[in-house]
Amino acid sequence: MTLPAEFLQYPWRRHGMDHDRYPFSNLFERKPAAWPEGAKVALWVVPALEFFPLNPSGKPFKAPGSMVTPYPDFRHYTTRDYGNRVGIYRIFKVLDELKIPASVAFNSVVAERYPALLEEVTRRGWEVIAHGVDMDALHYGGLDEAEEAGQIETALATLRAASGQPVTGWLSPAKSESFVTPDLLAARGVEYVCDWVNDDMPYAMQTSSATLYSMPHSTELSDRQILIDYHFSEDEYVEQVQDAFDCLYAEAADHGGRVLCLPVIPYISGLPYRIRALRRALEYVLGHEGVWPATGRDILTEWQRSQG
Amino acid sequence: MMRDPQLYEFWPYQGRPKITWPNGARIAFWVAPNIEYYEFDPPQNPSRKPWARPNPDVLHYAQRDYGNRVGHWRMMEAMDKYGVRGSISLSVALCQHHPEIIQACVERDWEFFSHGIYNTRYCYGMDEAQERAIIEDALKTVMDATGQRIAGWLAPALTHTERTFDLLAEYGIKYTCDLFQDDQPQPIHVQQGRLISMPYSLEVNDVIAYNSYLMSPRRYGDILKMQFDQLYEEGAESGTVMCIPLHAYLVGHPHRVGPFADALKYITSHEDVWVTTAQEIADYYYAHYYADTCTLLGMTPGEART
Numbered sequence: 226m227t228l229p230a231e232f233l234q235y236p237w238r239r240h241g242m243d244h245d246r247y248p249f250s251n252l253f254e255r256k257p258a259a260w261p262e263g264a265k266v267a268l269w270v271v272p273a274l275e276f277f278p279l280n281p282s283g284k285p286f287k288a289p290g291s292m293v294t295p296y297p298d299f300r301h302y303t304t305r306d307y308g309n310r311v312g313i314y315r316i317f318k319v320l321d322e323l324k325i326p327a328s329v330a331f332n333s334v335v336a337e338r339y340p341a342l343l344e345e346v347t348r349r350g351w352e353v354i355a356h357g358v359d360m361d362a363l364h365y366g367g368l369d370e371a372e373e374a375g376q377i378e379t380a381l382a383t384l385r386a387a388s389g390q391p392v393t394g395w396l397s398p399a400k401s402e403s404f405v406t407p408d409l410l411a412a413r414g415v416e417y418v419c420d421w422v423n424d425d426m427p428y429a430m431q432t433s434s435a436t437l438y439s440m441p442h443s444t445e446l447s448d449r450q451i452l453i454d455y456h457f458s459e460d461e462y463v464e465q466v467q468d469a470f471d472c473l474y475a476e477a478a479d480h481g482g483r484v485l486c487l488p489v490i491p492y493i494s495g496l497p498y499r500i501r502a503l504r505r506a507l508e509y510v511l512g513h514e515g516v517w518p519a520t521g522r523d524i525l526t527e528w529q530r531s532q533g
Numbered sequence: 534m535m536r537d538p539q540l541y542e543f544w545p546y547q548g549r550p551k552i553t554w555p556n557g558a559r560i561a562f563w564v565a566p567n568i569e570y571y572e573f574d575p576p577q578n579p580s581r582k583p584w585a586r587p588n589p590d591v592l593h594y595a596q597r598d599y600g601n602r603v604g605h606w607r608m609m610e611a612m613d614k615y616g617v618r619g620s621i622s623l624s625v626a627l628c629q630h631h632p633e634i635i636q637a638c639v640e641r642d643w644e645f646f647s648h649g650i651y652n653t654r655y656c657y658g659m660d661e662a663q664e665r666a667i668i669e670d671a672l673k674t675v676m677d678a679t680g681q682r683i684a685g686w687l688a689p690a691l692t693h694t695e696r697t698f699d700l701l702a703e704y705g706i707k708y709t710c711d712l713f714q715d716d717q718p719q720p721i722h723v724q725q726g727r728l729i730s731m732p733y734s735l736e737v738n739d740v741i742a743y744n745s746y747l748m749s750p751r752r753y754g755d756i757l758k759m760q761f762d763q764l765y766e767e768g769a770e771s772g773t774v775m776c777i778p779l780h781a782y783l784v785g786h787p788h789r790v791g792p793f794a795d796a797l798k799y800i801t802s803h804e805d806v807w808v809t810t811a812q813e814i815a816d817y818y819y820a821h822y823y824a825d826t827c828t829l830l831g832m833t834p835g836e837a838r839t
Binding site: 366397401461 | 570572573574576578579586587588589591594595597598599601602603606607626629630631632633650651654658660663667743747749750786788789790792
């Protein structure tokens with residue numbers, strides 16, 4: 226056997242990254258971030274409101290949370306819808322009681338189907354993040370560029386019109402992108418993207434138009450990863466959030482403000498037996514001096530200000 | 534294809550000649566950070582896709598990149614704190630991509646061994662010339678960047694051919710981390726030269742513990758201590774080797790680094806622990822136990838090649 230010659234050729238073997246989106250940067254050698262009132266950790270809670278079609282194309286893969294059984298999978302369809310009808314209201318209540326503003330990621334289809342949910346977010350003055358059209362409209366390498374641009378425009382236009390907000394944050398469904406997603410987003414007024422889980426802090430990305438910022442939307446500390454993918458208990462979820470917070474809080478003394486991002490899915494964390502775990506995790510964090518609960522937009526603004 | 538790779542002799546764990554590590558230590562302890570580069574848009578090996586999703590798999594690419602931007606520095610701080618030098622399983626292209634990381638490791642006198650060019654370039658299907666090319670590339674790249682001659686090998690993404698171990702010995706590689714049959718070093722059959730297997734342990738590898746066995750960060754810290762306790766006890770009879778293989782993109786997260794650091798604290802607080810590197814273990818083993826073990830097992834000891 227012989228591999229094609231291409232397999233031993235390395236055209237991007239050079240200093241820095243093997244693409245032009247961003248330069249390499251050691252987190253611990255950067256200019257420290259400064260948060261309002263000298264806060265050490267910004268707490269960024271990001272609920273996601275998602276619509277999973279009953280008849281997904283699964284192209285090019287099924288997003289996590291998508292239908293599982295042969296059609297019609299009412300079981301998973303309604304399980305996901307539970308989050309948008311019931312679970313999210315439990316999460317709203319916890320966040321209200323703890324006075325935590327959220328950045329809520331919306332599939333634009335959810336805003337159209339359930340305008341009451343968007344109203345809950347806008348009336349609180351929370352941030353709306355665009356989360357694509359729905360969980361079966363993925364962005365991926367091989368997707369026609371015009372089609373992808375259309376998906377982005379549909380999502381942004383719908384959410385901007387319905388919320389009255391500029392909607393400058395973006396979370397791709399399943400954090401899946403094509404080679405040009407950041408270019409398409411930046412050209413349409415998106416200022417930050419949540420798909421790149423390579424950092425604990427914001428950083429600047431190059432695009433074909435404006436600078437786009439990557440925000441540290443966590444996968445490792447998401448309720449999906451900890452409770453569903455890893456099968457950990459609710460107590461372990463709380464422990465892992467505590468341990469992460471303790472590490473970031475300690476680092477802030479030497480390295481400047483940090484970000485603790487907690488993505489929450491209402492059909493996961495909004496279950497009756499789980500909602501108290503979310504509350505306990507948040508209460509632990511808020512029990513410390515120097516915690517700043519904030520939206521993604523505010524975190525990015527303050528980060529930019531402190532970077533000069 | 535072979536039914537039995539015939540890489541080594543069966544050698545029961547009981548009744549072996551006693552190994553004693555330097556200064557009477559009963560356990561040789563080493564830590565193997567895998568410092569890897571996964572490519573954004575790699576070509577696809579016919580036998581294995583580089584990413585679960587179509588290129589660019591932004592989510593999983595970024596997940597790996599976290600190790601180099603963020604996780605590595607936390608992991609290294611924990612190792613510094615407890616006086617543990619790393620023996621790095623290196624995607625050698627990292628010498629070009631991130632010399633900043635290489636330099637920090639050189640300053641700490643860490644060892645570099647080869648983990649292939651990139652962890653998205655697999656050896657399945659390589660002909661002999663191609664496999665020689667990546668070994669020669671690794672030797673030259675690491676020598677140029679660090680002045681070190683690599684002594685060890687862990688195949689990229691654990692992908693091999695039938696001739697991998699013969700080639701490693703021919704190029705003077707002293708040890709391989711690719712074989713998991715033992716908790717002590719052991720001579721490996723090769724056509725020429727000599728080679729030993731170095732205990733590396735997939736079972737306490739963080740990527741296996743977290744992502745295959747679904748262990749929590751705190752449980753991972755616990756199993757490292759339990760692994761140590763048993764090997765430390767057995768080391769009184771004959772010296773054992775414990776390795777912690779790591780990936781900064783996992784262990785370097787804020788919720789994981791604490792329990793790992795706690796395990797290092799526990800292990801290094803014991804007497805008679807030789808906190809060392811893989812090459813130092815290999816050199817000591819060759820100097821004191823290799824020839825006698827070959828004789829005992831009916832193998833012809835190979836000569837060192839340089």
